[in-house]
Amino acid sequence: MEPVNRRDFMKSVAVAGAVAASSSSVGEAEDAPTGPVFLSTWPFGQAANERAAEVFHAGGSLLDAVEKGINVVEDDPKIMSVGYGGLPNEDGVVELDAGIMDGTRHRAGSICNLHHIKNPISVARQVIERTRHTTMAGEGAFLFALKMGFHPEQLLTPASLERWLKWKATPNHVTYWITPEHHDTIGMVATDGQEHVVAGCSTSGLAWKIPGRVADSPLVGCGFYADDNAGGASATGDGDLMTNYCTSISIVRMMERGASPQEACNELLRHMARTDPKNKDSQSAVIAMNPRGEVGAASMNAQFHLQYAVWKNGRSQLLDSVILY
Numbered sequence: 001m002e003p004v005n006r007r008d009f010m011k012s013v014a015v016a017g018a019v020a021a022s023s024s025s026v027g028e029a030e031d032a033p034t035g036p037v038f039l040s041t042w043p044f045g046q047a048a049n050e051r052a053a054e055v056f057h058a059g060g061s062l063l064d065a066v067e068k069g070i071n072v073v074e075d076d077p078k079i080m081s082v083g084y085g086g087l088p089n090e091d092g093v094v095e096l097d098a099g100i101m102d103g104t105r106h107r108a109g110s111i112c113n114l115h116h117i118k119n120p121i122s123v124a125r126q127v128i129e130r131t132r133h134t135t136m137a138g139e140g141a142f143l144f145a146l147k148m149g150f151h152p153e154q155l156l157t158p159a160s161l162e163r164w165l166k167w168k169a170t171p172n173h174v175t176y177w178i179t180p181e182h183h184d185t186i187g188m189v190a191t192d193g194q195e196h197v198v199a200g201c202s203t204s205g206l207a208w209k210i211p212g213r214v215a216d217s218p219l220v221g222c223g224f225y226a227d228d229n230a231g232g233a234s235a236t237g238d239g240d241l242m243t244n245y246c247t248s249i250s251i252v253r254m255m256e257r258g259a260s261p262q263e264a265c266n267e268l269l270r271h272m273a274r275t276d277p278k279n280k281d282s283q284s285a286v287i288a289m290n291p292r293g294e295v296g297a298a299s300m301n302a303q304f305h306l307q308y309a310v311w312k313n314g315r316s317q318l319l320d321s322v323i324l325y
């Protein structure tokens, strides 16, 4: 492939960059970091970042920090799109996906369609630490989790069961054979302040999804990606769509070619819109960080407006991402 000249590349993202400058409070997060930085999707990402920072400052590795930070969201039954209490698939079974990647070793672990184990990010971590595999799915992932000492439990809470029963009882209810409904992902990208990058994410996926569905979150390069040489990224939104754009690796490679994290996020979403204008109405949002701890975040449109959390220089903030269309 032709190497991309930084000036040409910057020209191609200049318009997107202008949007970034005009329509976001992202600037507030831009004071230069002096240590680790944690960046996460959605308001629930703030508690995840704070836990991650605590773990890191207590001597944990960056992988520990990202894993334990994401555990906070997985453990919270009030968050109905991740972990315990996540909305189930169309059969009423909670089916979880997660992945984590170490940007130094270029090594990821991921888990798809996991039942009865509330912390898929921790199972994904064990895939890295204990196997030579990268992705494990379904029954095999469950048996692997048991071998690793995880305990099975009922992940459907009274509240998520009630939502599922209501959906089932609604005549002509919306199904994922056709239209998407409730979803979100905790995605996190982190650096230790010394240009080491880790990324991870965890989700219960789309509510009422067809059993066996795998979307972007647990796929390396789609839901998450980390490379110490270039940065890390994560995605949230309509994973059935976003998988087709390998969003996270695309953003990381743009940063490698000279784009700032914000420019790379904007350009990825613009690319999706250019290839199919219908994507302007899609639920798509991305976050990114370079190894220096500079961050970016963008949403395709105002209907699916990502708020993202940044922990930096001891300060935890919740910010609005750039909206592109």
Ligand code: ASP
Residues within 6 Å of the ligand: 183, 184, 185, 203, 204, 205, 206, 215, 216, 217, 235, 236, 237, 238, 239, 240
């Ligand atoms: N991307 C996730 C999925 O499609 C959901 C989300 O992030 O909103 O499973």
